[in-house]
Amino acid sequence: MEKVLVNFLFLLIVNSSFSYKPVVLIHGIMTGSGSMEMISHRIQEKHPGTIVYNVNRFEGWSSLETMWHQVLEIGLDIANISAKHPEGINLIGYSQGGLIARGIVQTFSNVSIDTFISLSSPQAGQYGAGFLHLVFPGLVKDTVYELFYSRVGQHTSVGNYWNDPYHQTLYEMYSVYLPYINNHIKSAKTDDFKNNMLRLKRLVLIGGPDDNVITPWQSSQFGYYNGSEAVVEMRAQDIYTEDRIGLQALDKANRLHLITVPGVNHFSWHMNVTIVDDCLLPYLD
């Protein structure tokens, strides 16, 4: 009898001492929370009891609103969610949603993220027809800088992370988002941007060579074109060697995970159960 009771108490303790942290999902451009449902269901199926918050702001055309606007609005929601879960939360952003998520991580010191997973997001920017033609089928990547690198062009999210390797001076002059959160341009927020990033327990960057939208695909892992369109991988970029936002420190502490998966098209990452099982679930605890 006593043994049964002890076993029962033991089980009670084991069961109550572990629970998965809540997960927040941020969808990609020109879609909405519906596109993230598969990930949400799979997490709840494999990690029972997980609370999933699937962000439904800025769906469809409104996903083109400026990056800062989306970061600040969604960030306030996540700050509220975070306040309800002092044990910490996990954050997953897909495509543009992963770059919004990074802005939130770096901006909100009252959001406590354990693991941030960036699922095929243009973290180092975008220079290619892929993203461009999703939204602006008529535009050409070689000349679109004339539009994006202007006050008007910065009123759209894609303009905020358009990174034309041949027009870096204009990028620095006009882009109001990417060069700032990358601490490529110094600002009053530079220290906060880095320190908040370093509060992450884990940063997971997922991408792959058959993405066909993120261009270059290495941008999903902070690699990017140099001035003659050759790809320079993350560890040879200034953002890493000068540790501008903490990537090197996270890496040295084994808190940075780069995951490269071939054979996955950009529109499949969030629809592919194997990706969820192999690349997302192992990092969600």
Ligand SMILES: *[C@@H]1O[C@H](CO)[C@@H](O)[C@H](O)[C@H]1NC(C)=O
């Ligand atoms: C956050 O919570 C506060 C207090 O409960 C509430 O007043 C506010 O509207 C919430 N903000 C958002 C963005 O949900």
Ligand SMILES: *[C@@H]1O[C@H](CO)[C@@H](O)[C@H](O)[C@H]1NC(C)=O
């Ligand atoms: C989080 O911080 C922002 C300012 O950075 C503030 O506006 C917001 O009210 C805070 N939210 C919570 C829940 O503390």
Ligand SMILES: *[C@@H]1O[C@H](CO)[C@@H](O)[C@H](O)[C@H]1NC(C)=O
């Ligand atoms: C870009 O990198 C390639 C390969 O390392 C190199 O040959 C080229 O000179 C570099 N271009 C510039 C502008 O730095």
Ligand SMILES: *[C@@H]1O[C@H](CO)[C@@H](O)[C@H](O)[C@H]1NC(C)=O
């Ligand atoms: C799903 O992902 C796996 C790799 O995890 C890949 O081999 C497979 O081709 C993908 N399927 C689709 C439809 O993209």
